[in-house]
Amino acid sequence: MSTTDHNAHSEHSEYIDSDTGKMGMWLFLFTELFLFGGLFIVYAVMRSKYGEDFHHAALELNAFIGATNTVVLLVSSMTVAMSLTAIQKKQKNLAIGLIFFTILLAGVFLVNKYFEYGHKFALNLYPGSDVMRNLPHGEIMFFGLYFLMTGLHLFHVVVGGILLTIIMLKIKSGRINEEHFLLHENGALYWHLVDLIWIFLFPLLYLIT
Amino acid sequence: MSNNESHITSYALNFKVLLVLLILTTITILVIKAHLGAFTVAVALTLASIKCAIVLTYFMHLKFESLILRLMVGGVFLLFAIIIVITFIDYYFR
Numbered sequence: 001m002s003t004t005d006h007n008a009h010s011e012h013s014e015y016i017d018s019d020t021g022k023m024g025m026w027l028f029l030f031t032e033l034f035l036f037g038g039l040f041i042v043y044a045v046m047r048s049k050y051g052e053d054f055h056h057a058a059l060e061l062n063a064f065i066g067a068t069n070t071v072v073l074l075v076s077s078m079t080v081a082m083s084l085t086a087i088q089k090k091q092k093n094l095a096i097g098l099i100f101f102t103i104l105l106a107g108v109f110l111v112n113k114y115f116e117y118g119h120k121f122a123l124n125l126y127p128g129s130d131v132m133r134n135l136p137h138g139e140i141m142f143f144g145l146y147f148l149m150t151g152l153h154l155f156h157v158v159v160g161g162i163l164l165t166i167i168m169l170k171i172k173s174g175r176i177n178e179e180h181f182l183l184h185e186n187g188a189l190y191w192h193l194v195d196l197i198w199i200f201l202f203p204l205l206y207l208i209t
Numbered sequence: 210m211s212n213n214e215s216h217i218t219s220y221a222l223n224f225k226v227l228l229v230l231l232i233l234t235t236i237t238i239l240v241i242k243a244h245l246g247a248f249t250v251a252v253a254l255t256l257a258s259i260k261c262a263i264v265l266t267y268f269m270h271l272k273f274e275s276l277i278l279r280l281m282v283g284g285v286f287l288l289f290a291i292i293i294v295i296t297f298i299d300y301y302f303r
Contacts, residue, residue, distance in 0.1 A: 030285045078227040081268045088217045192268045203253040207241040
């Protein structure tokens with residue numbers, strides 16, 4: 001890690017140590033794991049307590065939209081990984097194109113979520129609504145967790161989209177190139193985390209009834 | 210290891226990883242729709258964990274990272290598993 005070449009040091013004003021930079025990103029990802037992990041534990045305990053209510057409530061969710069968004073996120077995970085390959089192979093335009101496609105897929109995810117949440121709101125099914133307050137206690141827990149977990153995940157998708165946009169602009173301006181792509185690597189790691197969380201959210205909320 | 214020496218994952222490998230992930234997703238959906246009863250949750254979580262491991266290994270490049278980073282990630286996931294086990298021991302036997 002101390003072998004970062006001195007040419008780079010003199011050409012650029014900032015000193016970039018890619019190994020420690022990446023390790024810092026991983027430390028942040030660990031905190032994200034425990035943020036969502038805590039919610040998964042709440043889900044597991046509540047599910048074992050209110051199995052019947054969770055069963056009824058989960059039938060309300062649209063598994064088709066969930067599955068579509070799973071495919072969208074998996075494909076976007078590949079395109080962001082490929083963009084990193086492209087930048088390392090000095091294929092700048094391809095890298096920009098792949099990042100742009102990833103951002104588009106993030107947009108598709110958001111549009112799907114708009115329709116999904118929109119349908120729930122049309123049914124007056126949202127935290128604090130009269131309909132939800134009168135549900136059995138376990139179903140309130142399920143929908144509460146559903147909105148909290150998918151909402152928190154949605155927030156991560158938005159942040160990831162902004163981060164990827166910044167990376168795309170930096171590739172365009174040449175600030176990220178085949179020599180210095182730490183931000184690109186870390187942005188990709190963040191995007192993969194968004195995908196990882198969804199890998200667990202999708203079966204637990206949408207599929208298992 | 211500086212950026213210049215870091216491993217480049219090929220486009221083909223990325224695409225193969227995606228195919229495997231999509232196949233596993235399809236299996237997950239089919240298994241759950243088949244209503245295996247008590248095994249459903251266990252099978253779904255096992256498949257999700259496999260997908261998680263694949264994403265970590267290939268997309269997140271852990272396979273090509275330094276030993277210290279891999280130990281860190283492994284250690285944190287182990288810690289998380291222990292926390293889940295302890296929580297459930299507490300929940301069932303209190």
